[in-house]
């Protein structure tokens with residue numbers, strides 16, 4: 001009989017050893033987003049949300065960084081740390097939300113609302129960042145918007161996060177971009193309600209990229225790092241998790257005595273799952289794929305990221 005688990009365990013050990021050898025030989029740092037595969041999070045030097053990873057890469061002493069995540073994250077890391085080599089193991093690992101805004105359409109919007117400040121979610125292309133005033137992530141969006149003197153805000157590209165921020169900053173007027181995360185939009189209010197009926201004692205935590213009616217059911221809304229912190233500090237024992245399934249690895253690791261349920265099996269970001277241990281070996285061996293942003297775009301986009309870091313406490 002074919003014993004798949006044993007083979008998988010041996011192969012995984014083989015790849016893991018290779019990664020550790022190459023990492024040591026090249027003096028590389030491996031960082032992974034909270035949605036990465038379990039085995040990738042397991043071997044990473046650090047895991048985190050978009051904000052934490054960008055900051056940690058900037059502070060890192062290593063000159064070679066393997067970024068296990070999606071392209072906009074690696075681009076931001078590169079723009080904040082232009083002297084480091086940032087590798088994305090799978091070149092095609094993109095973010096459909098980031099591609100929902102273009103610089104041309106954003107320029108049109110700016111012409112329509114010349115008084116407005118443009119706040120751009122980090123899940124965006126470098127070109128869109130370069131046309132914005134300041135960047136934000138899901139962990140600091142409310143704080144960033146509150147820090148601005150302008151009354152009108154063009155929020156690009158995620159309408160769900162934008163609407164969530166607007167509710168927390170009612171004194172400002174929001175012009176929301178019509179973009180969304182295809183993964184978080186899949187979660188419906190009914191799926192959450194049904195899961196709540198089965199686990200009536202559970203607390204529902206959600207990412208702000210979820211639909212408005214889903215967020216209304218949440219006891220906590222925050223970034224992936226925010227959710228991890230909330231669960232760790234909570235005295236509750238059972239949680240329904242409204243974000244990509246990859247986060248369960250970290251939640252289980254940090255809280256072995258707590259239980260976690262996802263309201264839908266569809267909560268998978270295919271782009272985040274492209275990175276495997278095999279591609280990670282290749283990335284370190286061949287030093288691919290080097291993420292760069294043309295300097296004329298990076299020069300302006302970097303300012304929006306640096307402004308975000310200055311404002312965030």
Ligand code: 13P
Nearest residue numbers: 049050051137138223224
């Ligand atoms: P976080 O910054 O909360 O980790 O989210 C990134 C992301 O892509 C959410 O879909």
Ligand code: SF4
Nearest residue numbers: 095096097181183269
């Ligand atoms: Fe982009 Fe959504 Fe995947 Fe996050 S979960 S990387 S927003 S597609």
